[in-house]
Amino acid sequence: MSSTGTERTALIPAAPAKRPGRRRLTRVSLTRGATPYLLLAPTVIAVGAILGYPIVNLVELSLQRYGLFELVTHHGVYIGLANFSSVLSDAVFWNTLWRTVVFALANVGLTMVLGVMIALLLVRISTWVRLLLTGALVLVWAMPPVVAVQVWGWMTNLQNGVLNYVLTQIGIGNYFQHNWYSTTLSQYGMVTTLIVWGALPFVVITVYAALSQVPQELVEAAELDGARWWQVLRVVTLPVVKPVLLILTSLSVIWDFGVFTQAYLLIGPGQQMPSNYLMSIYLFVEGYGQTNFGRGAAISILMLAIVAALSVFYVRSMLRTGEE
């Protein structure tokens, strides 16, 4: 639901070592082959129990008319695919989808480009500056999104915000009582700065870890052959860290596509309108605001399908990289 640091767990950077080819099925390997599945089983069972039950429930709900009356009586009315057809024929859905895709792409792009740049910077600076910077990044990571939203809201407040004050004082223009939340573009500009700010630590630290895996001899060999720094970056460094970049991009897409907390709270519950919905907010307003849980469930399933489709694309290219 949120794309900032707290929920993110550090990924182990992929070692560039070659992976073994696929096993051939012999009797010996069959018994040996079962071990990994047995080891995986507890996780799969736990995930199945935690996710399986709500998913089945959600699918059931999406096929029902389930409003306030049904909530009170605890009985939905089966209506087939009517919720899906009503959502898919709603112009608000398509506009929201388009807006969310653009929003997610902008956020992921900014996060990844800035993240890689800062990670490359980390490699080159002296140890104590690196420690200082890493410390700052970890502090950003530790900030709960709701608190960050509050602080951001104060800083960009039209009446007493420090942003308007500073911009006016340094002579960039007259920002006195400038309302940063008056247009959709400006609203999402603010949300984007907040999200990218919160997402950077995870990307920077992970990419930095991956960069430390780049074999120095390759870099030196390339430099001896007369490669310039950008050629080294393009031909040596990036291919080695590519798997990590792919999985980071993939996770960022998933997070930013479903972002809710920052957008909902920073723009404000009273300012959520069809003209500025993101998918998760559209889902929330339709489901909870309008007490139409069946329709909300249908939107939720459509969102799930879209995110799953997006992930498949990345996961496939990731697998290909892994097998090379």
Place this chain on the structure above:
Amino acid sequence: MRYRALVALTAALTLAFGVASASTALGASTNTLTVWLQVDAQNGWPNVVAAANSAFTANHPGWTVNVQYQQWSDHLQKFDATIAGNDTPDVIEMGNTEMTKYMAAGEFANLTGMKSQFPNSSHWLGGLQASATYMHKLYGVPYYAGSRVITYRSDLFKRAGIRRIPRSLAQFQTDLVKVGNMEKRVKGFSPLYVGGEDWYTALGFVFDYGGSIAAYRHGRWVGMLDSPRSLAGLNAFKQFFQATQSKSTAKLDGTNPFPYTVFSQGKTAANYGPAWYTCCTGKQYAKVTKQFVMPSHVAGKPLPGFLGGSDLAIPAQSPNQAAAAAWIADFTSTASEQALAAKGNIPNATNLLGHSVNDRAAARSWFVPQATNWVNVENGNILKTMLGSMLSGQLSVKQAATVASQNIAQTLNQPA
């Protein structure tokens, strides 16, 4: 690599479903009465709540009252979650515009038979009692009402040479422009401060010009904001707004910042809002904070104010309905209601009314359509969208009103 695929998919599933999760409120043990009141009571009249609680516990030994304060913006969503979990509060404060949908769904206990048990119930305000009545049955107890009045800085008005309280809208606008010109050197000063999307203010103009929001005709709701009279009201609002506001407030809805905060910072000479705004206009202005009734475009009449208010209802799932009714009776006693009136509210019964500015303003008032789905119009921010787009110039008044009118009709006609 397959593990990563699983991680990615798991993350996808978790995140996509995370949005749909909800939390339920804390459970109540048998001898605890759980009461949901809005934060207005916590900020404005905590002593009235405390008095009701002690009166109740004195008559009900062994009971404790657990008052949980809620925000207007999300209390219904939290309430829905408690309905799903069969764990509702025993008493809930509902905005008068929020009642219909829940009464129609059968969520509240029928109080018709116990009406006489509540103090002053034969004199309840008609508008509030109507908001708690569905199909001739009573599902809520009127708590208090509020109209809207002008809260102003008498020192600034005096300095601008204004000797009389304005009797017409045109006169008021002239006065405000005078004050605005006088205070030009104060950066960001608005002679009157209201958020452009504060639909409670804007629709007062619509009703003043004889317009309305929606009408029920031949079994269907028809949007009325694009009718000639409504348009006249919206145009009058836009004209008044532009003459008295700084441009940056067009897309604000009057909750961030609160109008009285702007007042307390010396950035405005007047607010239009509930009479209790005097609470928060700042210590330095306490002596010069005065109120009058907002004038209509017809001289001598008040501008119709939104008759806001709250009712107290008992969720049907509550196992403590008798105790809940007893607590409500204590909380709406004559003494309680008089204390509420002293804080700038309109008490729930006509026999308790006085001649306060609030009571005089309530002489002309308007209310939202009593449609089951009205609350969806509010939650969908349809009116704010209309006001924001017409005041910022994105759409003409007529275009914005036509879109809003269609959306309102569509929302109200949806099967509940």
